[in-house]
Amino acid sequence: MHPAPSLIFFSTLSGLGLGLLAFLGLGLAPTEGLTGLIFFALAFALTGAGLLSSTLHLGHPERALKAFTQWRTSWLSREAWVAVAALAVMGLYALLAMPGLRLAPLGWLGAVLCLGTVGSTAMIYAQLKTVPRWHQPTTPLLFLGYAITAGALLSGRVSWTVVLLIVMAALQMLAWRRGDAALAKSGTTIGTATGLGGRGRVRLFEPPHTGGNYLTREMVFRVGRKHRVTLRTLVLVLAFALPALLLLLPFSHWLAAVAVISHVVGMLAQRWLFFAEAEHVVGLYYGQSAA
């Protein structure tokens, strides 16, 4: 799939912001006074920037409000509702909590809605049977795990963060492993796509057009094998190993800041790979093969 920058920034930034908001809601990060204001401002800014970025890939952003209508069937519509509810509840919670009136149940509700938003985003991808790499239970687990880890990291829960980083590194490797085998395991091949598989080996003889088209640009994107290994290593080092090491050193704000930056850069690389590695079955009609 085409790694659109708007979608990469959306899912990374909103994941960071919503993770931090969930921790603020649960009272696991400082919510009072000036410190509270800084934390809330950071969390809302990240979430807001992410959500705005998501509208950049729309053909008609001025009609975005219509996306609230189909929550019965569409995860994208559900995401819109849960995101607005999360921002509204957490906004009210923040306004009350900063002067010192922290309503715990309101915060819990907000935290659930924040993680619900991340989960809905993940389900937009995980529901797609057409992209076997995404159509896995690891997809929502990864999105939620990254958000919770970001929340722990940004709210300064050092020991939680280290444990979460280790767990997430393992989960990420499992997701890659399962993902690499997913297309072959899905049973969809050029043989079933053309219905000609029973007659022999099928290969693309001529594409429909000499140039590319919307489908090839949007869905038939492949990362070179070499870059895949390099980028995955980069994700493991930047998102997990380096932040964990820095946090295990005697605590300083500078080291923590470097850990945050490293984790975010690693997350951006992970999201780029999430899209770029994903094989859409329509690629089979364009001569793309499994693995």
Added chain:
Amino acid sequence: MTALPETTERKLGLVIDLDTCVGCHACVTACKGWNTQNYGAPLGDDDAYGAAPSGAFLNRIHSFEVQPDEGAAQTVHFPKSCLHCDDAPCVTVCPTGASYKRVEDGIVLVNETDCIGCGLCAWACPYGAREMDPIEGVMKKCTLCVDRIYNEALPEEDRVPACVRTCPAGARHFGDLADPDSDVSQLVAARGGMDLMPEQETKPVNKYLTPRPRDEIDVLAPFLERVDEGPKGFLGWLDRALERL
């Protein structure tokens, strides 16, 4: 409304005969032409007269080669457009309700004034049947020429999709696949019509007819007298002279 209807009264669709299709792309051109001038926004093109033209098409012809374990490979021309699936995944993912499946005839359509151009429906379709219009920013797809098939201003023989009307080989058939007595249903029954990617569980309405086995070379061919006995005259002398060298 993006909830799919439980059942549709009719299932209008296409039956495409891979045995007959000659890969001329006439249906592609007819489709592009009709859908640029009629229902909805014109089918847009980017850089149409420039160095890298690219545009939205609702029907594209791929050509595949099938190599059996034994014998000669076969080229199969493969037209592909929306299959108007009963369980259309493109419809349920739509956040705005722009995508819908009609109860009366099962046609899957996009209401272009509601489409926000998010592209999720194109991701959900395994067949690549939906393409974003590069000019309008809305999703385009086969309408089964909904503006032809019910159009009483047209002569009766023209009330079929443009691709079917234009096919010079008669490889495309249009009709109601819910009616077991319709021509298309009988054709599907007689020829063993198949679904594309049945494992994706989209229950496509359109069916494909597989190519028949090609004529085999006569088993007696090796024993027949050879027609060509080698070059004669000057060329024959040259051939023999060169062989001796």
